[in-house]
Amino acid sequence: MAERLHRFRGGLELPGMKEAATASPIRVMPPPKRIVLPLSQHIGEPAKPRVAPGERVLRGQMVAAAEGVISAAIHASTSGTVVAIEDHLVPHPSGLAAPCIIIDADGRDEAIEPVPLSDWENRDAGEIRERVRDAGIVGLGGAAFPSWIKLSGNRDQPLDTLILNGAECEPCISCDDMLMRERADEVISGARIMLRALHARHCLVAVEDNKPEAAEALQAALAKFADPRIELVIVPSRYPQGGERQLIETLTGREVPHDGLPLDIGIVCHNVATAAAVHRAVVHGEPLTSRIVTVTGGGVAEPCNVEARIGTRMSELIAFCGGYRGDVARLIMGGPMMGFTLRSDDAPVIKASNCLLAGTAEEFAPRRETLPCIRCGACADACPASLLPQMLYWHTRARDFERVQEYDLFDCIECGSCDLVCPSQIPLVSHFRYAKTEIWGKNEERAKADNARRRHEARQARLEREAREQEEKRRRKLEALEKMKSGDAKKAEIAAALERAQKRKEERS
Ligand code: SF4
Ligand code: SF4
Known part of the structure; x- marks a missing residue:
């Protein structure tokens, strides 16, 4: 248990800027007229469509199935008709379009019959994981990694602790805070289900000390469930406390190995909103079709937290919050530290959309x-x-990507702390993202070249084998011909001898 807290290295004290959006309760947005569901809104392979244009779908119906080992299913978030499966703008730093299932809502919002797993306490871990997988649940803290995989544990390392991450440390974002305040029972129920799926001994629910209402609500929920395995831990608010590795260090004093996973030290970390989604999938049989999004910034008329259907376009989300106000300089998905600029508000809310920040020129000075x-x-x-x-910056500038990796570029969580403190205003994180992209590109090229080389070598080997086989065939044919010829000669010899004998016989008579 977390008897003594530890402090992770570095980090910053940042202003919260969460007051505006937490001043009112979560608002539930009705389904919009059109839903845009990207097939790739999680880490891993894009989901594979299971519907065709023209088909009618119901809320909660699986419209795209998980494809491959790491992937997540996608469900219709309202009832209506599939009008297209085509490229549409998606929320991604590239600002590019990607394949989406587009549904025109019929306004009835009819749902499939939910099938709860209400006796989950008697079900085995595999059944719970299957339910989480079929519900399309991914990490809702922003990582969007398929959750059922993170509920699988590790056969080589018995699992000790489940950590529920409620340390929502990035300025402006308050969706987890509001969820914990208003739906703490769902979070704790989700924690109990996850403990069963993981066979973990205990669970730490971590909340920053600047969220007293959330802590109070969680404490009340804990008293209600009276599960001694679950403990609430208040951690200092320090950015990036919500980073998985940082939170683990704060709670346990243990460091996740440089090239390893929390699982390697017997820990699994899930976001509090993911736990609530697991509760809904298991106890109520509801797949993931909505999420809470913080809509905030000086550029939005009514900052608040909204429960929006996955696939709602950002423009409609903003309209639901009273529309734009003043000059909006930047529209960001995520927070000011780790978020990225959206090219247009036509992009939809996806499972990873924790915040939509409409910043004015004053808030985002050039x-x-x-x-x-x-x-x-x-x-x-x-x-x-x-x-x-x-050092990462210098080697990136020199395009020395070997050296950049020697300085552990891939340990960078892109938190933006270095950017913020740099007196020379160097956009360090942009350089690190660029270096990562270059290295991934080169690795991909190398993998492609290796594949091409392997294919070429296999082809050469096949051609040589075929040539050898042809040669062998030709040789056998020649041999057969020779044999045949020699057989014919013998026959001719016998025929000639018979002819001679006949002749002699005729001469004698
Ligand atoms: S962005 Fe990367 S390098 Fe900069 S402070 Fe964060 S983890 Fe360190
Ligand atoms: S000037 Fe900026 S990049 Fe250089 S050492 Fe200082 S903070 Fe780091």
Whole structure:
């Protein structure tokens, strides 16, 4: 149990900027007229459509199935007709379009018959995982990793602790805070289901000390369930406390191995909203068709938290919150530290959409001119991943991607702390994202080249084998011909001898 808290290295104290959106309860948005469901809104393979244009669908109906080992199913978030399966703008840093299932709502919002797994306490872990998989649940903290895989544990390492992450540390985002305040029972019920699926001994629910209402609600829920395996732990609010590795270190003092997973040290970490989604899928038989999104920033008229259907376009979400106000300089999905700019509000809400931030020019002043690095080390002091951002930056600039990897580029969680403290205004995170993309691209090219080489070698081997076989065939044919010829010669010899004998016989008579 978390007897003593530890402190992760680096990090920053940031203003919360959450008051506006937490001033009112969660608002439930009715289904919009059109739903846009990207086939890839999770980590892993895109889901495979199970419906065709023209087909009528009901809320909760699986419209695309998980494909491959790591993937997640997608469900219709209202009833209506599939009008197209085609490319549509999706919320992604690239600003590109991707395949989506587009549904025109019929306004009836009819749902499939839910099939709860109400006796889950008597079901085995596999059945619970299957339910979570079929409900299309992914990590709702923003990572969107298929949750059923993270509920599978590790045969080589017995699982000790489940951590529920309620440390919503990024400024402006408050969807988890509001969920914990208003639906704490769902979170704790989800934790109990997850404990069963994981065969874990206990669960720590971590909440930052700037969320007293959430902590109070969770405490009341814990008293109601009276499950001694679950404990609420209040952690200091320090960015990025909600980072998985940072939270694990704070709670246990243990570090996740550099190239390993929390599972390697007997820990699994899930977001509180994921736990609530697991509760709904198991206890009520409801697949994931909606999520809470924080809609905030100076550019939105009524900042609040909205439970919106997955697939609702951002423009409609903003309209539901009173529309735009003033000059909106940037529309961001996520928070100001780790979010990314949306090219248009035509992109839909996806499972990973925790926040929509409409920032004014005042809130997002244009970046000042970038100056040379003065080697002050402030970035390294702020880095929660114990990296040397200035070294990463220099080697990225020099395009020395080998060296960048030696400096553990892939341990960078892109938290933006180094960016924020850099006196030279260097956009460090953009450089690190660029370096990662380059390395992934090169690795992909190398993998493609290796595959091509393997294919070429296999083809060569096949051609050589075929040539050998042909040669052998030709040789056998020649041999047969020879034999045949020699057989014919013998026959001719016998015929000639018979002819000679006949002749002699005729001469004598
Ligand atoms: S904070 Fe900026 S100026 Fe200072 S060492 Fe890091 S990159 Fe250089
Ligand atoms: S963005 Fe990366 S390098 Fe910069 S502080 Fe965060 S983890 Fe460290």
